[in-house]
Amino acid sequence: MVKFIIFYEGAKMNLSKILKNAFLVIIFGLIVTACATKKSVKTTTETSSTTTKAADTKAAETQKADPIEKLDALMQGDVYIGSDTVGELASGVPDRVFFATNETILTTASRETLRKQAAWLRQNSDVTVVVEGHADERGTREYNLALGERRANAAKDYLMTYGVSSDRIKVLSYGKERPVDSGSNPLSWSKNRRSVTVKAN
């Protein structure tokens, strides 16, 4: 059995030589898509004892499964969990949280991020913020404006729960108008489904 595990941190590609050409093609495809995220790729192969033969028969299957495995490292369900595009509201305080398709529910990780934002905002009581809500490009423009507003308010409500007063938080929906990633694929879309907390003063 052959399996690709892809890490998105530094390092060069390290490729087992026992792979056949068919696999090289698949990996090349992976590199190309991974490069689109502007991260270098490390590809390692875990091979069991009966390598090449099984590899041949599994080629087609693997081809289908690979993109999903790749996304597993960066998406949970279809919520983005990577760090690409994530900026900082303040040192050590991420500025954004991500959402599942058509959803406004805050994930555990999102709530953690927002608690950090709330803590920082409580300490810096002169700061006001705008929470910008965004949607991916796979929806109609008007619905996405509403969805972005809903997402921004989900984040705002959570910040308020943790002690930030509502008059310090404005919401602004951009719908699908301001993607951060211009790709047309599930990973790009996951980065674009977001709410971003931006300092307003």
Place this chain on the structure above:
Amino acid sequence: MKNKLLLIVIFYFFLKPGISYSLVEIDITRGNLDPLPISVSPFFSDEISKEKIKKNLEIDNLGLEISKVIENNLRKTGLFDTLDKESFLQKPDIAHLKPRFEDWALIKSQVLVTGKVSSKIINNKDYIKIEFKLWDVLGAKMVDGFSLTTVPTNWRRVGHKISDKIYERLTGESGYFDTRIIYVAEEGPKTQRVKKLAIMDQDGFNTKYLTLGNELVLTPRFNPTNQMVTYLSYFRNMPRVYLLNIETGKQEVVGDFPGMTFAPRFSPDGKKIIMSLAKDGNSEIWVRNLETNIQEKLTDHPSIDTSPSYSPDGKYITFNSDRSGYQQIYVMRSDGSKVKRISFGKGIYGTPVWSPRGDLIAFTKLHKGKFFIGVMRTDGTGERLLTENFYQEAPSWSPNGRIIIFYRETKTDDKGQGFSAKLWSIDLTGYNERLVKTETDASDPSWSSLLGN
């Protein structure tokens, strides 16, 4: 044989004032399988007029240009086969007086258009007078015609008015050529698009930009009764519905709402605007009367309610809501009562727009990762998908309810490059899909009513 497919019905024709009988008729209820052969003879001018017009407009042969406007309009309907001018046997001036029908029948033309352009001076100002005649070649009769006088710069509109007359006469439906399209002109990378309001003639000419691109603008829509436009602007980062007079350039915010207002559309009488107000994570549909300034909430539901559109009689509103869990199309009375879901097919449905004829609702549908533009009856039955693509939405009807214009965005490549947004049109039949050429990338088209005089 060939006429059997198209159904060109021939009646005996009696010319009586005020009563129109058709000799040649096109059945446009089906896809065009055999377009009607039509000859548009160049409109002729006498030498003095020619000189004068050339001085005014810097156009050598205005009559020829007007005939090209007409030809282009008719050809793009898919219903007409405009014959090559090279094949015409008769000179424009003689044809306009009395065509030799045999000569036109010989090149298989069934209909002939002729005309004359002359210059006039009224109160020391230059005008042009355009005469046009529509001839039935097989019936050997003139079937329609008019003449009108206007300022020289209006010459393209004259071409459109003549096109409308021909279209009306031969199809029995009102035309849509003397109209404009307002849209959002787009430029720049996908992540930082600069958007401006733009307006152009229906055939892509006379593009004008109405905003500078300093703020994001979206979803312009025409008032069906005049040249006012409502749209969404992010002026001062406060997304609100605005009203714009495209003749004076004057703009004003619509109403005083405590949150983002968006998805505006006029009522059929042009006196009200319906839109969504998003506040505290909930979007509801509101209506504002522009005469009384009374605004009223029409929906009351914790879901997203947006993209409202009136029926042409003003009695109903269709909109989309995700109250069932996903975006679906609903219809309610215009006072907000009797809300009823009408879309039940697979997939999610958005952007319902009521046809000006009243019998259909155009929509966008997302199913299995593809976007469709389709139509359904107002009770949700008879769903018909007209076109499928990676991304397309925002249908808008031609004023005669015959054509749907929408925008389409392309998928980017692995590097996120290759994004574009363009306007497209398609017949209600699902035939005759066409790219609508614009100077820049374009989205959110809205078709005007027929312009007045």
